Amino acid sequence: MTVVLTLLVIAIIVVIAILVAAAAAGLARLDGATYPTAIKQAAAAFTVVLTLAAAVAAALAGYRT
Structure with a gap:
């Protein structure tokens, strides 16, 4: 489940980055x-x-237990 969620978040971030670049x-x-x-x-x-x-992600990595 964690791997799927991680890949989904990465995909969403890349899509947002592409939209910002296009704008x-x-x-x-x-x-x-x-x-x-x-x-x-x-x-x-x-x-x-x-x-x-x-x-x-690096800042929030410290909060993960």
């Missing part, structure tokens, strides 16, 4: 950025979401 790229294009710049901002947003998720 960042869309907003960058609306702001007039070129495609390479929008892709760079989308990649940065994707990385930030995954890094934040890893930091939260």
Whole structure:
């Protein structure tokens, strides 16, 4: 059960990261950025979401018994 729950949470986090990256790229294009710049901002947003998720997981790992 724990493995299934872990995989589900990882999948949800990746989907959220992809959605945030798409939103960042869309907003960058609306702001007039070129495609390479929008892709760079989308990649940065994707990385930030995954890094934040890893930091939260590491912080909460101490509470697991």
